[in-house]
Amino acid sequence: MAMSRGVLIGLAAIVVILVAAAVFFLTMQPKEAGTVKIGLIAPLTGSLAEHGLDMKQAALLAVEEINSKGGILGKKVELVIEDTACKADLATAAVQKMITQDNVYAIVGEYCSTVTLAVQPTIMENKKLLLVPVSVATKITEQGYKYTFRSCANQWMQTTQRADWIVEHLKPKTAAMLGINDDYGREGLKIWGERVKAKGVTIVAEEYFDAGTTDFTPQLSKIKAANPDVIFVVANIRDAANILKQAHEIGLYKQFSMLGGVTSEEFLKLAGDDALGLVHVSYFEPTSKRPVAQEFVQKFVQKWNRTPAMYAAGVWDAFMTLKYGVEKAGTWDVDKVAEAIKTIKFEGAQGTIYYDEKGQAQTKVLLVQVQKVDGKLKRVILYPDSDKEGEYIPPEKLYGG
Numbered sequence: 001m002a003m004s005r006g007v008l009i010g011l012a013a014i015v016v017i018l019v020a021a022a023v024f025f026l027t028m029q030p031k032e033a034g035t036v037k038i039g040l041i042a043p044l045t046g047s048l049a050e051h052g053l054d055m056k057q058a059a060l061l062a063v064e065e066i067n068s069k070g071g072i073l074g075k076k077v078e079l080v081i082e083d084t085a086c087k088a089d090l091a092t093a094a095v096q097k098m099i100t101q102d103n104v105y106a107i108v109g110e111y112c113s114t115v116t117l118a119v120q121p122t123i124m125e126n127k128k129l130l131l132v133p134v135s136v137a138t139k140i141t142e143q144g145y146k147y148t149f150r151s152c153a154n155q156w157m158q159t160t161q162r163a164d165w166i167v168e169h170l171k172p173k174t175a176a177m178l179g180i181n182d183d184y185g186r187e188g189l190k191i192w193g194e195r196v197k198a199k200g201v202t203i204v205a206e207e208y209f210d211a212g213t214t215d216f217t218p219q220l221s222k223i224k225a226a227n228p229d230v231i232f233v234v235a236n237i238r239d240a241a242n243i244l245k246q247a248h249e250i251g252l253y254k255q256f257s258m259l260g261g262v263t264s265e266e267f268l269k270l271a272g273d274d275a276l277g278l279v280h281v282s283y284f285e286p287t288s289k290r291p292v293a294q295e296f297v298q299k300f301v302q303k304w305n306r307t308p309a310m311y312a313a314g315v316w317d318a319f320m321t322l323k324y325g326v327e328k329a330g331t332w333d334v335d336k337v338a339e340a341i342k343t344i345k346f347e348g349a350q351g352t353i354y355y356d357e358k359g360q361a362q363t364k365v366l367l368v369q370v371q372k373v374d375g376k377l378k379r380v381i382l383y384p385d386s387d388k389e390g391e392y393i394p395p396e397k398l399y400g401g
Helices: 005-028 049-068 088-102 113-125 155-170 183-198 217-226 237-249 265-275 291-304 310-329 334-341
Strands: 035-042 076-083 106-108 129-132 148-150 174-180 202-209 230-235 255-260 279-282 345-348 351-354 366-373 376-383
Touching: 035 049, 035 088, 035 310, 049 076, 049 291, 049 310, 076 088, 088 113, 106 310, 113 129, 113 148, 113 183, 129 310, 129 334, 155 183, 155 255, 155 279, 155 366, 174 183, 174 217, 183 202, 183 230, 183 255, 202 217, 217 237, 230 237, 237 255, 237 265, 265 376, 279 376, 291 310, 310 334, 310 345, 310 351
Parallel strands: 035 076, 035 106, 106 129, 129 148, 174 202, 174 230, 230 255, 255 279
Antiparallel strands: 279 366, 345 351, 366 376
């Protein structure tokens, strides 16, 4: 039966009223901003798990801080964490999952330079921001990738600053070098060796060891026979501790300077008194008197009941880089955010953070020496003067000749 004109008009009126009511309801409700996913890749298991823990805890703290203040452009941050164990194959699978399944906006990581270099092309091809908080291989920011930003000093920056300080203050005539046989170790020895040779220092020994080595006495014995004034080492946390212990076991008490996983309380526990006298680079020390650094330390200790290492500071600054970059761009458009990051400047946990055209943060490093203060091992800042806490002590005074 045909529907009457009046009934049709009535139904139409009802539809109009329902649509109007729906529009009114939706416009009067608070808008759901949604979330943005950020990935973290770090070695949470294996020999570098201590450093991975620093990275994870700093990331969780940064996300909590950002979300407590309304998120970024109204979006709350959701953290996606994947373990790499410092292995390229695990990292590659993790990154693929983050991109294809989790749909992350950006990825923060990695600790190991070889892993970062392995996953970097995939991240760049998919137009995701890569925020590098720890990996120092110079090549990472030298390949022209517009979406890569590193919040810590690269290997060239930290190694040359260290070499310059050692030559100026210790005035060595000879040096030996010992490094892990990978991209990280080879580049570190190359940069440091070339720098000190240019300043008149003779390299009398250059030794390498493979990952997984536990007995370093063959290399250390050759170095001892060469009788260098200083010894430069590139090694991760457990290797570094074992190298110092085994060096002292064979009577090698020269001035050691190390690059690698030695800037943490965990390293001091592993090495014990064998760490005394060691001079090394740090991007961040929890004893810094800078207000932003102290605020970061207080929040970290309150949250995790432990003191943050420099790896935690690098991750914190990476997340703040993303936050300030997106806010400066005023949009989540990745190209506009990448351009905005190059224009930001902020006070981070490591100091003043700003980036060059290649995406490399322009930061100074700290030079520290392990000494005993009030009967406890402590990293004492020697350089720069603005952060200086004490004077250099030669190993013969620390070890009694």
